Amino acid sequence: MTSTDPFAALAAQRTSVRGYTRQPVPDDLLHDLLVSARLAPSGANLQPGTFVQVRGAVRQSLSQAMTDAYRANLAEAEDYSYFPDPMPGHLRRRQVAAARALYDSLGIAREDRAGRDLQFERNFRFFDAPVALVVTIEGGMGAGCYMDLGMALYGLLLAAQSRGLSSCAIGALASYPDLVRTHLGLTPDTHIVCGVALGYADAAAPVNQTRTHRIDLENYFKVVG
Numbered sequence: 001m002t003s004t005d006p007f008a009a010l011a012a013q014r015t016s017v018r019g020y021t022r023q024p025v026p027d028d029l030l031h032d033l034l035v036s037a038r039l040a041p042s043g044a045n046l047q048p049g050t051f052v053q054v055r056g057a058v059r060q061s062l063s064q065a066m067t068d069a070y071r072a073n074l075a076e077a078e079d080y081s082y083f084p085d086p087m088p089g090h091l092r093r094r095q096v097a098a099a100r101a102l103y104d105s106l107g108i109a110r111e112d113r114a115g116r117d118l119q120f121e122r123n124f125r126f127f128d129a130p131v132a133l134v135v136t137i138e139g140g141m142g143a144g145c146y147m148d149l150g151m152a153l154y155g156l157l158l159a160a161q162s163r164g165l166s167s168c169a170i171g172a173l174a175s176y177p178d179l180v181r182t183h184l185g186l187t188p189d190t191h192i193v194c195g196v197a198l199g200y201a202d203a204a205a206p207v208n209q210t211r212t213h214r215i216d217l218e219n220y221f222k223v224v225g
């Protein structure tokens with residue numbers, strides 16, 4: 001990176017971190033991050049979505065319930081569709097590359113189903129991060145509102161990065177929306193978008209060596225006229 005732009009540096013430093021130290025995150029620091037996330041622009045200023053911090057016994061029982069459901073092969077209808085189905089080949093290749101980067105960092109072979117499952121289950125424990133958030137949105141919102149919430153989510157991740165924290169968004173939590181609603185006492189109209197793990201990165205955790213690549217700028221930015 002050649003830029004001296006502090007924002008460019010911040011954006012380049014952020015990676016998804018899946019191993020954390022036990023160092024707690026003070027409540028006032030977490031509040032600061034949400035104050036920044038809340039500044040995200042949104043269509044008609046609807047400010048869709050809510051960030052729910054999950055702590056203590058509720059967090060433990062939620063993590064256990066999702067892990068049990070995963071091991072039992074239980075399937076729940078998701079509240080929204082994240083990925084195209086079927087996945088077009090060019091996107092599938094990116095998905096496979098990201099998965100390979102993750103599992104290679106851990107030395108888990110492609111055919112090691114049990115090893116991959118164990119890593120996948122760590123999603124349900126928010127990677128044992130000191131802060132666990134569940135991101136929700138009211139039912140019936142349009143795709144644009146999900147876009148707005150995504151901007152707030154990225155704002156949160158970058159705000160965390162700028163304060164020395166690391167993060168990982170966790171779409172896997174959206175696999176069990178009914179379990180999440182039940183454990184958090186949320187209404188049926190509250191849709192589960194994803195989770196977020198926040199905390200201080202464990203520099204010694206091999207999983208944090210995971211690095212993903214981005215597509216060429218020529219395929220990302222087009223000029224017409």
Ligand SMILES: Cc1cc2nc3c(=O)[nH]c(=O)nc-3n(C[C@H](O)[C@H](O)[C@H](O)COP(=O)(O)O)c2cc1C
Pocket residue numbers: 014015016017018098123168169170171172173194210211212
């Ligand atoms: C909304 C969202 C959901 C994600 N869900 C998961 C997840 O369930 N498990 C996981 O390990 N990583 C998850 N990720 C992290 C992505 O895999 C990661 O952002 C991508 O591979 C790019 O890598 P980077 O964040 O390190 O730049 C998610 C990211 C986003 C933005």
